[in-house]
Amino acid sequence: MSVLIKLGADGPFIAEGAPAAVKTEATPRVVEGGRGDARIATYVKKPVPADAKAKDWRDDGFVPLIEWLAGERGAPPIVLPTDDPFTLAEHVALPLIGVAFPKFNDGRGMSQAVLLRKRLSYGGDLRAVGDVARDQLFFMARCGLTSFALRADQDPDDALRAFADFSDVYQDSADGLSPLFRRRAP
Amino acid sequence: MYRYDAVDQKIVDERVAQFRDQTARFLSGRLSEDEYRPLRLQNGLYIQRHAPMLRVAIPYGMLSSHQLRMLADIARRYDRNYAHFTTRQNIQYNWPALERVPDILADLATVEMHAIQTSGNCIRNVTTDHFAGVAADEIVDPRPWAEIMRQWSTLHPEFAALPRKFKVAFNGAKDDRAASGVHDLAFDVYRGADGDVLLRVKVGGGQGRTPRIAVTIREDLPWRHLLTYSEAILRAYNRWGRRDNLYKARIKILVEALGPEKFAAEVEEDFRHLVDGPSTLTDTERVRVEACFIDPPYLPEAEAGADLAARRAQNKRFDAWLRRNVIDHKRPGYAAVTLSLKRTGPAPGDATDAEMDAAADLADRFSFGEIRVSHHQNLVLADVARRDLFALWEAADAAGLAQPNIALATDIIACPGGDFCSLANARSIPLSLAIQQKLESRQEEIGELAIKISGCINACGHHHVGHIGVLGVDKHGEEWFQVLVGGRSDSQITLAEILGRAVKAEDVPDMVARLVDLYLAKREGAERFIDTAARIGIAPFKEAAYAGLQAAA
Numbered sequence: 067m068s069v070l071i072k073l074g075a076d077g078p079f080i081a082e083g084a085p086a087a088v089k090t091e092a093t094p095r096v097v098e099g100g101r102g103d104a105r106i107a108t109y110v111k112k113p114v115p116a117d118a119k120a121k122d123w124r125d126d127g128f129v130p131l132i133e134w135l136a137g138e139r140g141a142p143p144i145v146l147p148t149d150d151p152f153t154l155a156e157h158v159a160l161p162l163i164g165v166a167f168p169k170f171n172d173g174r175g176m177s178q179a180v181l182l183r184k185r186l187s188y189g190g191d192l193r194a195v196g197d198v199a200r201d202q203l204f205f206m207a208r209c210g211l212t213s214f215a216l217r218a219d220q221d222p223d224d225a226l227r228a229f230a231d232f233s234d235v236y237q238d239s240a241d242g243l244s245p246l247f248r249r250r251a252p
Numbered sequence: 253m254y255r256y257d258a259v260d261q262k263i264v265d266e267r268v269a270q271f272r273d274q275t276a277r278f279l280s281g282r283l284s285e286d287e288y289r290p291l292r293l294q295n296g297l298y299i300q301r302h303a304p305m306l307r308v309a310i311p312y313g314m315l316s317s318h319q320l321r322m323l324a325d326i327a328r329r330y331d332r333n334y335a336h337f338t339t340r341q342n343i344q345y346n347w348p349a350l351e352r353v354p355d356i357l358a359d360l361a362t363v364e365m366h367a368i369q370t371s372g373n374c375i376r377n378v379t380t381d382h383f384a385g386v387a388a389d390e391i392v393d394p395r396p397w398a399e400i401m402r403q404w405s406t407l408h409p410e411f412a413a414l415p416r417k418f419k420v421a422f423n424g425a426k427d428d429r430a431a432s433g434v435h436d437l438a439f440d441v442y443r444g445a446d447g448d449v450l451l452r453v454k455v456g457g458g459q460g461r462t463p464r465i466a467v468t469i470r471e472d473l474p475w476r477h478l479l480t481y482s483e484a485i486l487r488a489y490n491r492w493g494r495r496d497n498l499y500k501a502r503i504k505i506l507v508e509a510l511g512p513e514k515f516a517a518e519v520e521e522d523f524r525h526l527v528d529g530p531s532t533l534t535d536t537e538r539v540r541v542e543a544c545f546i547d548p549p550y551l552p553e554a555e556a557g558a559d560l561a562a563r564r565a566q567n568k569r570f571d572a573w574l575r576r577n578v579i580d581h582k583r584p585g586y587a588a589v590t591l592s593l594k595r596t597g598p599a600p601g602d603a604t605d606a607e608m609d610a611a612a613d614l615a616d617r618f619s620f621g622e623i624r625v626s627h628h629q630n631l632v633l634a635d636v637a638r639r640d641l642f643a644l645w646e647a648a649d650a651a652g653l654a655q656p657n658i659a660l661a662t663d664i665i666a667c668p669g670g671d672f673c674s675l676a677n678a679r680s681i682p683l684s685l686a687i688q689q690k691l692e693s694r695q696e697e698i699g700e701l702a703i704k705i706s707g708c709i710n711a712c713g714h715h716h717v718g719h720i721g722v723l724g725v726d727k728h729g730e731e732w733f734q735v736l737v738g739g740r741s742d743s744q745i746t747l748a749e750i751l752g753r754a755v756k757a758e759d760v761p762d763m764v765a766r767l768v769d770l771y772l773a774k775r776e777g778a779e780r781f782i783d784t785a786a787r788i789g790i791a792p793f794k795e796a797a798y799a800g801l802q803a804a805a
C-alpha cells in the first residue's frame with residue numbers, strides 16, 4: 067500500500083505504510099559538464115501522461131463527490147477538479163474529505179481545498195489523493211490539506227522533509243498563517 | 253529600490269536549497285523528467301534548442317549596479333560572456349550547464365536576486381514602466397505596488413499550477429509605457445478625488461495566437477484591496493481556465509468565453525468574502541514598501557541645469573544622442589537616459605559581460621548606482637544630472653552603449669527566435685540585423701518607428717503591437733514571415749493588422765523599406781509612422797508591401 071502522511075500538532079508523520087516501503091531503483095543521468103551539451107535534448111521527450119479519466123477514486127477509498135451526493139455513501143467523498151465544493155456546505159461535519167489531484171500539474175485541487183477550509187470552514191481531515199508527490203506537499207499543506215496519500219513511487223522520508231522546505235511565507239492561504247506583512251518587525 | 257530583509261533573504265536561500273535538491277534528485281534519476289519540468293521551469297530553467305536556458309527575474313526591471321555586476325560575472329563564469337535582456341524586463345543566459353544552475357542561483361541570492369517564477373504556469377515576473385518614479389507624466393509611482401505584488405505572488409501555494417502562465421503589469425503614468433493592455437492582469441494606478449491611491453483592474457490582455465487587449469473589470473478599487481482582488485481573479489482563473497488545450501488556456505480565453513461582465517461578477521462574488529480579510533493591505537506595509545522607492549538625494553545645485561548648447565553645436569553625435577536617448581525628468585536639472593542595446597550586429601537586447609560591467613560603472617558614476625531594464629530591451633539610467641550628460645555620453649560611447657537610436661527604426665525588439673528557441677519557426681536575429689542595415693542610414697529621417705519581430709506565434713517579440721510587426725511562420729520547413737502594420741502598446745493600444753501572405757526572409761527588409769517609403773510619401777507635418785498609418789488606414793500599406801514582389805512567391 068502507499069504511504070499516508072498526516073500533519074499532526076508536532077508536524078508531519080507517517081500514519082500508514084512502512085517508512086522505507088518504496089525506494090525506487092534509480093539510474094543516475096549522465097550530464098556532460100560544460101556548455102550547451104546537445105545530449106540535454108534527450109531530456110525534453112515527454113512521457114505519455116497517465117490517463118486521468120481512467121482513475122477510479124474508489125480504489126483509493128473515496129467516492130466521487132457527485133455519486134456521493136447522489137447517495138453512494140460507502141466511503142467519504144472526494145472532490146474532483148471540476149466539482150463544485152460548495153455542494154458540501156451541508157456536510158462540513160464529515161471527518162474526512164478527499165481532494166483529487168489527477169495530475170501533479172493541475173492546481174485546481176489547491177483552490178478546492180482553500181474553498182473548503184475558508185468558505186465552508188471545514189474542520190475535518192482534508193486528504194490529497196492521486197498524483198501526490200514530494201514537491202507538491204509544501205504548497206498542499208498551505209492550502210489546508212492535512213493528510214497526503216503519497217504516490218507509490220515516493221520516498222516517504224524525503225516526503226516528510228518537504229514540509230520544511232520554507233521556514234516562512236509571504237501570503238495568507240488556508241494554513242492559519244497570516245500574511246508576512248502583518249508579521250514583519252516594523 | 254527594495255532591499256531584502258532577513259525573511260526575504262531566507263525565502264530566496266531556501267528556494268535555492270530546494271532547487272538544488274530537486275536537481276540532484278533529477279540527476280540521480282529519482283525524479284522523472286515529466287515532474288522535474290514544472291519544477292525547473294518555476295526556477296526559470298528551460299531546455300532550449302542547443303542547451304538549457306536560464307531566465308533570471310529582474311523585478312519590474314530595477315537593478316543596482318552591484319546586481320548588474322553579478323549578472324556580468326555569471327555570464328563570465330557560467331556562460332559564454334554574454335546574456336540577453338528580454339521583453340519582460342528579465343535576463344536570459346543561453347548556455348549554462350544544467351548541473352551548475354543551483355550554483356548560479358546561489359550566487360544570485362547573494363545579491364538579492366532569483367529566478368523564481370520566470371517561467372512555468374504561474375504568476376510571472378511583475379513588470380512596469382522603466383521610467384517609474386522619474387517620468388514627468390507620472391501620477392503614482394507603480395513600483396511599491398509591483399513589489400507588493402511580487403511578494404504576494406512569490407511561491408503562492410494555490411496558484412503554482414495554473415492552466416497557463418500569468419503576467420501582471422502596473423502602469424502609473426498618463427502615457428502607458430508598460431504595455432499594460434497586453435497582460436493577463438494589469439493595474440492602472442491613479443489618485444481619487446481625495447488624493448488616495450486607486451486601481452483600475454484590467455484582465456485578459458495578451459499576445460500570442462489570439463491577441464487581445466485587456467478589458468477593465470473594476471474601476472476605483474482602493475489600494476488596500478490589491479491582493480484580495482487579485483486572489484479572487486487568480487482563483488476564478490485557476491478553477492475555470494481551460495486545461496485541455498494549450499492555446500486556449502490563457503485567462504483571455506476564459507474572460508472572452510464567460511464575457512467580461514460575467515467574469516467580473518464571479519470575481520466580485522469571491523472578493524465579497526475576501527474583502528477586509530487578512531490579505532487587506534495595511535498602512536504600515538504601504539509605508540514600509542513606499543519608503544524603498546523614495547527619491548535619491550538629488551543635488552539642489554544641479555537644478556541650475558547645464559548649458560549644453562555649445563556642446564551640441566560642436567558635436568553632432570552628442571546632439572543626436574540627446575534628442576533620441578535622453579528624456580525629461582520630473583526634476584529640473586535631471587534627465588533619464590537610455591543606453592541602447594541595439595547595435596547593428598549583436599542581437600537586440602544582448603549584452604556582453606564587459607558591457608554590463610561598463611553600464612554598472614556608469615550607474616555608479618552618474619545615476620545613484622541604479623539601472624533599469626526596459627521591455628524594449630535597453631538599459632536606463634533614470635537619474636542623471638543634466639550637467640553630467642556630456643561626460644556620461646563620452647563614457648557610454650566608449651563602452652559602445654551610446655547608439656543614438658531610441659525609438660528609431662534600428663531600435664528593434666526581437667525575440668531570440670530560431671537561433672536559440674526550440675519553439676521558433678524562423679530566426680528573428682538575422683532578420684533584425686538585415687532590417688537594421690536596410691534602414692540605419694535613413695532612421696533620423698524616418699523618425700519614431702517601432703519594429704517588433706517574433707520567431708513564432710507566441711509573440712515574445714511583441715509583433716502584435718509593433719508599428720511594423722514581423723512574425724515568423726513555417727512553410728514547408730522554410731522560414732517565412734508575415735508582416736503587420738499599425739500596432740502600438742501605449743495608452744492608445746492597438747493590435748497590428750496582417751498585410752497579406754507571408755514572404756521569404758530575404759524579401760522582408762525590402763518590404764519594410766517599401767512601407768517606410770509609403771509613409772514618407774504620405775506623412776503630413778510632424779506625423780510619426782503610426783500617426784500616418786492611423787490616418788490613411790491599412791489598405792495603402794497592403795498595396796505597397798507587395799508591389800514588385802512576384803505574385804507567385
Ligand code: SF4
Pocket residue numbers: 667668669670673674675676677706707708709710711712713
Ligand atoms: S516568439 Fe516564439 S520563437 Fe520567439 S522566443 Fe517566443 S516562443 Fe521562441
